[in-house]
Amino acid sequence: MRARGEAQAGNGRSEPVRTDSSASSRFRERPLLAVTVGDPCGIGPEIVLKGLADERAAAARLIAIGDERNLRLTSRELRLKWPFAAVVKEVPEERRWDRPLLRDIGSGGENLVPGQVCAAAGRIAAASIEKAAALASSRVVDGIVTAPIHKEALSLAGVDDPGHTEMLARLTGTPRVAMLFWTEDFSVALLTTHMALTEAIRRIRKTRILEQLVFVEKEWSRYLGRRPRIAVAGLNPHSGEGGRFGVEEERDIAPAIEAARKKGLLVSGPVPPDAVFGAARGNFDLVFALYHDQATIPVKFHYGQKAVNVTLGLPFVRTSVDHGTAMDIAGKGIASEESLLQAIRLAVRLVRAPEPAAGE
Amino acid sequence: MRARGEAQAGNGRSEPVRTDSSASSRFRERPLLAVTVGDPCGIGPEIVLKGLADERAAAARLIAIGDERNLRLTSRELRLKWPFAAVVKEVPEERRWDRPLLRDIGSGGENLVPGQVCAAAGRIAAASIEKAAALASSRVVDGIVTAPIHKEALSLAGVDDPGHTEMLARLTGTPRVAMLFWTEDFSVALLTTHMALTEAIRRIRKTRILEQLVFVEKEWSRYLGRRPRIAVAGLNPHSGEGGRFGVEEERDIAPAIEAARKKGLLVSGPVPPDAVFGAARGNFDLVFALYHDQATIPVKFHYGQKAVNVTLGLPFVRTSVDHGTAMDIAGKGIASEESLLQAIRLAVRLVRAPEPAAGE
Numbered sequence: 001m002r003a004r005g006e007a008q009a010g011n012g013r014s015e016p017v018r019t020d021s022s023a024s025s026r027f028r029e030r031p032l033l034a035v036t037v038g039d040p041c042g043i044g045p046e047i048v049l050k051g052l053a054d055e056r057a058a059a060a061r062l063i064a065i066g067d068e069r070n071l072r073l074t075s076r077e078l079r080l081k082w083p084f085a086a087v088v089k090e091v092p093e094e095r096r097w098d099r100p101l102l103r104d105i106g107s108g109g110e111n112l113v114p115g116q117v118c119a120a121a122g123r124i125a126a127a128s129i130e131k132a133a134a135l136a137s138s139r140v141v142d143g144i145v146t147a148p149i150h151k152e153a154l155s156l157a158g159v160d161d162p163g164h165t166e167m168l169a170r171l172t173g174t175p176r177v178a179m180l181f182w183t184e185d186f187s188v189a190l191l192t193t194h195m196a197l198t199e200a201i202r203r204i205r206k207t208r209i210l211e212q213l214v215f216v217e218k219e220w221s222r223y224l225g226r227r228p229r230i231a232v233a234g235l236n237p238h239s240g241e242g243g244r245f246g247v248e249e250e251r252d253i254a255p256a257i258e259a260a261r262k263k264g265l266l267v268s269g270p271v272p273p274d275a276v277f278g279a280a281r282g283n284f285d286l287v288f289a290l291y292h293d294q295a296t297i298p299v300k301f302h303y304g305q306k307a308v309n310v311t312l313g314l315p316f317v318r319t320s321v322d323h324g325t326a327m328d329i330a331g332k333g334i335a336s337e338e339s340l341l342q343a344i345r346l347a348v349r350l351v352r353a354p355e356p357a358a359g360e
Numbered sequence: 361m362r363a364r365g366e367a368q369a370g371n372g373r374s375e376p377v378r379t380d381s382s383a384s385s386r387f388r389e390r391p392l393l394a395v396t397v398g399d400p401c402g403i404g405p406e407i408v409l410k411g412l413a414d415e416r417a418a419a420a421r422l423i424a425i426g427d428e429r430n431l432r433l434t435s436r437e438l439r440l441k442w443p444f445a446a447v448v449k450e451v452p453e454e455r456r457w458d459r460p461l462l463r464d465i466g467s468g469g470e471n472l473v474p475g476q477v478c479a480a481a482g483r484i485a486a487a488s489i490e491k492a493a494a495l496a497s498s499r500v501v502d503g504i505v506t507a508p509i510h511k512e513a514l515s516l517a518g519v520d521d522p523g524h525t526e527m528l529a530r531l532t533g534t535p536r537v538a539m540l541f542w543t544e545d546f547s548v549a550l551l552t553t554h555m556a557l558t559e560a561i562r563r564i565r566k567t568r569i570l571e572q573l574v575f576v577e578k579e580w581s582r583y584l585g586r587r588p589r590i591a592v593a594g595l596n597p598h599s600g601e602g603g604r605f606g607v608e609e610e611r612d613i614a615p616a617i618e619a620a621r622k623k624g625l626l627v628s629g630p631v632p633p634d635a636v637f638g639a640a641r642g643n644f645d646l647v648f649a650l651y652h653d654q655a656t657i658p659v660k661f662h663y664g665q666k667a668v669n670v671t672l673g674l675p676f677v678r679t680s681v682d683h684g685t686a687m688d689i690a691g692k693g694i695a696s697e698e699s700l701l702q703a704i705r706l707a708v709r710l711v712r713a714p715e716p717a718a719g720e
Contacts, residue, residue: 237656292634300638
């Protein structure tokens with residue numbers, strides 16, 4: 001195996017190192033995905049070991065990125081099969097691998113305690129993400145799948161991004177990203193993510209909604225192979241009932257929808273927030289939610305492990321489990337790898353979606 | 361059958377007209393419930409006809425309150441069995457009835473069109489609720505179950521309450537009520553109901569939360585027969601992550617929870633809004649939600665027809681279907697009576713809950 005050059009994540013315009021035609025090869029071969037192990041003191045190591053040993057993971061060629069020592073300890077203590085064919089320092093050229101590889105980020109073997117938040121764990125998590133972003137930006141891998149991180153640990157390690165989405169946007173110099181949750185029934189895209197609800201409400205303005213709608217629609221069209229039918233959620237109870245319970249629907253949301261329609265988007269709403277998810281089943285491809293919990297409450301409660309978190313707008317495909325580090329059950333062997341497997345499955349589908357046409 | 365006196369709904373302190381001992385009779389007999397038909401142009405007439413013909417409705421003695429002509433037309437057009445033993449102008453003394461009765465509110469037979477919002481329909485809906493509240497306030501019936509109303513129709517009829525909950529509070533002169541959603545897994549009580557989200561956020565203050573927690577806990581204890589285990593939802597993403605995404609958790613919600621604990625309440629939180637409903641399953645009896653959609657999004661989406669809306673604090677039991685008038689399918693014969701049957705079932709259980717001890 002020959003080492004492949006690993007460029008640093010830059011502004012998303014870094015030149016591909018790969019010399020084969022990715023646009024055609026992605027239809028011939030299984031995509032190559034980097035899987036970050038996440039916070040080593042959460043359930044990340046456990047679900048990566050379990051998930052990568054599952055036959056469903058064979059839909060992709062996988063390279064996990066994490067701390068070898070931590071994974072070996074987890075494997076031993078939880079009596080989980082070691083799923084890796086080899087531990088590597090670089091991603092090999094070899095295109096035909098049957099079992100996943102592990103890219104050790106070589107943290108030096110700190111004493112990590114499952115369930116305990118610490119700076120060392122934050123450093124490992126951050127380094128894994130940085131490495132994965134670099135590999136994907138330089139097209140060494142086709143996309144990345146992330147296991148959960150703990151924000152406090154990241155912060156102790158000096159990384160202040162509120163989440164993966166924002167961190168990956170920063171690492172790749174991407175000016176606009178959108179968080180999207182994929183479910184088997186429909187997907188949910190968000191106008192805003194990690195901020196106080198009062199601040200999220202302040203950002204409900206016509207121009208911002210319109211721009212995000214156009215952006216999300218274009219990104220998701222590619223995956224669907226057609227224009228998505230979008231339902232925009234209202235903000236207030238019953239969408240404000242004609243201005244009786246709030247002004248945002250009439251002042252900003254409805255005008256943004258009207259403007260989007262004029263641009264050809266297939267968009268409806270504002271639909272009352274407590275009706276839009278039920279209405280979406282079978283009728284819409286995408287719900288456009290206005291704030292974090294408007295999306296995450298129904299998605300997490302109803303779809304749980306079957307939902308996948310996707311970042312739109314990055315220069316590569318990125319999916320993630322839709323749950324946190326679950327520190328309370330870390331190291332107990334009871335975490336489910338289901339969401340990780342769903343995230344891998346969706347990443348494969350996203351990588352295989354058609355490339356944007358030239359000029360787009 | 362002899363006519364029973366029907367007092368007007370007053371301030372909730374009107375004297376019971378019934379002379380038998382309600383506290384003991386409620387354990388011997390099926391409760392007597394008034395079922396309002398709701399807006400006659402919505403799906404109310406259809407689900408009342410279907411629901412009252414269902415054998416599960418026999419858990420209570422029922423008297424529907426609505427417009428006879430409208431119900432007869434609906435029965436004929438949708439080929440639904442007429443479920444009533446008799447149409448009455450007063451509630452009879454007879455305690456042993458096998459089939460439901462209909463109390464015609466005698467609107468005069470306006471030309472109502474299914475799916476069409478109009479003042480005449482609003483007047484019928486309002487008159488039905490007023491009659492039901494009067495019957496319940498005077499203890500002629502043990503509780504009321506309501507089919508959906510349309511707020512625009514009500515408003516056209518000169519009734520400006522934003523919902524049943526507020527209207528019943530006004531009719532009975534009840535100073536404090538709370539909206540609660542019952543599901544088979546847990547129930548959800550609300551701090552605020554029908555108002556703009558910005559206004560609901562302004563009302564997230566320690567004293568208000570504490571008062572509502574104490575109120576809801578006392579009311580629901582009676583139904584459970586023990587103190588409910590309560591999880592209080594946060595407001596901001598991840599409950600604000602220690603003040604990073606908003607101040608309400610640290611400034612008001614956590615202090616209110618602490619104060620409630622000191623009063624002996626079994627209360628936890630603030631739990632991140634997108635985790636609290638999952639956490640409640642099996643662990644909590646009650647989720648305390650801070651605004652309308654925080655409760656209604658997961659309840660409606662996940663439990664749908666199986667959820668029941670309950671008003672706490674009224675001088676009588678009141679349950680309701682957990683859906684709207686569904687004007688788009690009114691008159692089509694495809695509406696489901698499931699939620700109405702659930703509401704009747706829960707009302708029976710609530711009526712049978714122990715009376716509050718003297719002095720409470």
